[in-house]
Amino acid sequence: MTKMEIANLVHERVGLSKRESAELVDDILECIRGSLASHENVKLSGFGHFRVRRKNERRGRNPKTGQEIMITPRYVVTFKASPLLKAKLNQEDES
């Protein structure tokens, strides 16, 4: 599924124009990105949490050359699905 398909669903279900729907989908993604870029976690109840975590410097290896390199400390985004989303993915399996 792509952004365009999501925008089409918004257009169909909410009744906004295709253009408005696409802009709103972009707004939502940009709002989440902006929040994470300023290292603010994003909690979407019923869906999941996006968290910014700091990773320390560590020793790594170039898998192609086998050469050892230092991986610089960095900030990364992790996603933790809400119990509701996890349940949604396992509905058929449980019945």
Place this chain on the structure above:
Amino acid sequence: MTKSELIERIAAGRGITRREAEVVVNTVLDAIGDALAAGDRVELRGFGSFVVKRREPRMGRNPKTGEEVPVPGKRVPHFKPGKELRERVDRS
């Protein structure tokens, strides 16, 4: 930022009502969840992609009693941040 803060920001940015923004946000999140439940991957350019990973059934252990219990296999969502998100989060 919580979901209601996201809804408020979207409403304010576009000049739509809070209620309208709420319906749109919920539609987007539901659409992603439905796609994943159907086993689809969701690819959002510049943001990231959601994929479903399968966990095999395994034997677990009740830490209190030490008793072995079967843990059924399950499907779990996984998010991989896209390039733009990765770079913006790391740069700041």
